[in-house]
Amino acid sequence: MPVIIELALPAAEFQLGRILATEGEGKVTLKTMVPLGGRSVPFFHVVDHAREAFEANVRNHTSVSNLYEVSSHNGETLYGLDWEIADDTFFDSVISLDGHILEASGGHETWVFQIRFRTHDALSAFQQVCFDGGIPIDIRRIYNPTKxxxxxxxxxxxxxxxxxxxxxxxxxxxxxxxxxxxxxxxxxxxxxxxxxxxxxxxxxxxxxxxxxxxxxxx
Missing domain, CATH: 1.10.10 (Arc Repressor Mutant, subunit A)
Structure with missing residues (x-):
């Protein structure tokens, strides 16, 4: 039976959170992760008032090879990111356990995720991996919307x-x-x-x- 977990995670605790860190109240909304040639390309929205500082921070990150604008509309810009993926316990565990990120957004300090797993066993395995790896996930709720x-x-x-x-x-x-x-x-x-x-x-x-x-x- 599929199950969904909603959790919060400090941005510094996973690679993409460190790369996409924004200044002040700036917020990044992850739209999708597209697998291309053995790598995952993230696409995300950023509000325009945070664009200048955000672009400078991301482009200067050692793991980023390219940050490119896809579209801009009504005060938000959609970006794509080419990056060198390092070992990341959080994302690696989501992918290896066949999890699907439904929603994700965050900024300088904290990100909030909604992740769907196919079974409760997969979710339990994910939680154990995070615990063993010292990943401080803050579980806000776990639910099965079919119940x-x-x-x-x-x-x-x-x-x-x-x-x-x-x-x-x-x-x-x-x-x-x-x-x-x-x-x-x-x-x-x-x-x-x-x-x-x-x-x-x-x-x-x-x-x-x-x-x-x-x-x-x-």
Whole structure:
């Protein structure tokens, strides 16, 4: 039975956290890790007010061979990173135990992850590896969203749930579409890009925690 762990981890305790450290209140949101030629290429968003210092810090890191801009929209920039991957107990254990990072974001001090494992045994093995390796993960919750006692929202945050419900109720997914992304953004006082991203994450989380879990069980 698949299970999801939400945990916090000091940025200094894993390689990518050290590379992507931001100044002050800057925040980095990991979008995906794409396997290319035996290596994992991370893609991540950074808010524009932190860009200058962030780019300088990352490019000066000894493990980074290239930092490149993919796109920029509504105050956020999407980057890709080419890096020399060193031994990293945290990420190595996630990969070796077939874990899947659903969400990850952080900054100078702390990162928060939501990671799905296929079984409770895999999760237990992950926790043991972290314990044995001295990785100070702070477990915030462990849940299986297919169980009745896991709560009714299947891992959605309150903003994700409210935005997705509003979009459905107002006809965003109807044909023809009854409301625009900008109108949804205006309702929640966020940018058009933020509204699109919130809906995308909500749908990804909902499917990952329901349909994909069911398919995995089958």
């Amino acid at each position: 009745p006692d896991a709560g009714p929202w299947h891992g959605l945050t309150a903003p994700q749930r409210e935005t997705l419900m509003y979009a459905v109720e107002m006809g965003y997914y109807s044909l023809p579409r009854q409301i625009s992304t900008q109108e949804i953004a205006d309702e929640f006082d966020i940018s058009d890009q933020a509204a699109s991203e919130r809906l995308r994450r909500a749908i990804n989380t909902l499917v990952s925690n329901t349909l994909l879990l069911t398919a995995s069980d089958e």
